[in-house]
Every structure is written in C-alpha cells, then in structure tokens.
Amino acid sequence: MDGNGRWAQRRWLPRAAGHRAGVSVLTPLLETAGRAGVKTLTLYAFSTENWARPESEVKTLMKLFLETARQKVPELDERGARLRFLGRREHLPASVREAMQEAEQMTAANESLDVYIALNYGGRAEIVDATRRIVADGLSPDEVDERTFASYLYAPDVPEVDLVIRTSGELRVSNFLLWQIAYAEFYVTETLWPDFSPQEFLQAIESFASRSRRRGGV
Numbered sequence: 001m002d003g004n005g006r007w008a009q010r011r012w013l014p015r016a017a018g019h020r021a022g023v024s025v026l027t028p029l030l031e032t033a034g035r036a037g038v039k040t041l042t043l044y045a046f047s048t049e050n051w052a053r054p055e056s057e058v059k060t061l062m063k064l065f066l067e068t069a070r071q072k073v074p075e076l077d078e079r080g081a082r083l084r085f086l087g088r089r090e091h092l093p094a095s096v097r098e099a100m101q102e103a104e105q106m107t108a109a110n111e112s113l114d115v116y117i118a119l120n121y122g123g124r125a126e127i128v129d130a131t132r133r134i135v136a137d138g139l140s141p142d143e144v145d146e147r148t149f150a151s152y153l154y155a156p157d158v159p160e161v162d163l164v165i166r167t168s169g170e171l172r173v174s175n176f177l178l179w180q181i182a183y184a185e186f187y188v189t190e191t192l193w194p195d196f197s198p199q200e201f202l203q204a205i206e207s208f209a210s211r212s213r214r215r216g217g218v
C-alpha cells in the first residue's frame, strides 16, 4: 500500500492525511475482492524497515491501525472474511497486539475471504524466524525441504502468491513475502495507494488472467 506520503504531499497535507486516505480505500477494495472471487489477499501495512520513520509517524500509523481495526474488523467479520497477521509481533505495542489477537479470534471461523495483514513484516525476517524454529525443533538437514521449510513460515497456509500489485510506481519488492512470491506475477502502477480504485484492481486481475504462467517450463 505505497504512495500515501506522496498523495498527501501533492495536496500540501501532512503525511498522516495520506495514511488516512489510504485506509479509506480498503472497504471498497475488499468488497471487490470478494465479488471477484479472490480467496486470499495480503496487505502490506508496516514493514520491519518502517521503524526508521520519525517516531511521530510510527505513532500515527499504530494509532490508525487501532482505529481501523475497531471500525473495520466487525465489518469484515460480517462479510465472512478471516483476518490474520504476518510479522514479528513482539516489538509491537501491547494495544496493537491485543487488537490483532482479538481480530483473529473474532473472524477465525470465517471462510469467504482470507485477509492477511503484514504488520512489522519483513520477508527476510520471516525466513530467519522460520530457520530459527527449524533449528530449535532439531530437524536434521535431510528433513528440510521446500515443503517443510514453508510449514515454518508465519502462516504456513498462505498459498503461493499469484499476483503482486505494487502501487506508486516503485520497481522493487521491498522485502515483501520473499519466499511466497517466487513465481508471482507483478502489476506495477503509477497510481498512489489512496487513489487505487476497485476498477483498477479489476484491471490488475484481468492483466494477470491474460498472462501465460510457465513457471520455468515452456
């Protein structure tokens, strides 16, 4: 969900206003995802690198997360979405961790759409954390194959990613789902996240649907 800052800057608004505008596109997008038959959607909300931002912006983002969770989790629950989080929880404020747990519990039995929020998430951190747990479990080298490794990731049932949508025109991966995107297709758009519309979301899905995925084959 990139481009909130630039969206605000272009309007001479504080960055916080961009983050707020970014939140407001979530409901229509999730609705569209459900209608389009998307089964799993992951939103990159806060990376392990985002702590490098000014303390005031980090605080704003955490506050906004709490506010958004309070408002949107019941809404998502009603729509049958199951919410889960990816990332290192231990460094997050207690209030945020509690809200995460509550959201997961409230929506655990839902089945229509899986929504993952990557929060304090880093792809490298995920791989390191998985490796640590493999070592702690005492697995022998020949027990570790791709399937076993994947079962140690934050959410083992996150399927292989089909499509990564990157807003704000950046041509980089930014530590997002490194393991899971091995064969993902990319859709990069100049659109800033707060302007990302359901129409463009459908356009991205259409673009994905027209590609031939060979996965190293012919």
Ligand code: IPE
Binding pocket: 001, 002, 003, 004, 005, 006, 007, 019, 045, 046, 047, 050, 061, 168
């Ligand atoms: C939102 O966009 C990403 C979050 C960390 C919430 P940015 O804040 O990175 O926006 P730009 O890149 O400065 O435009």
Ligand code: MG
Binding pocket: 002, 003
């Ligand atoms: Mg950015």
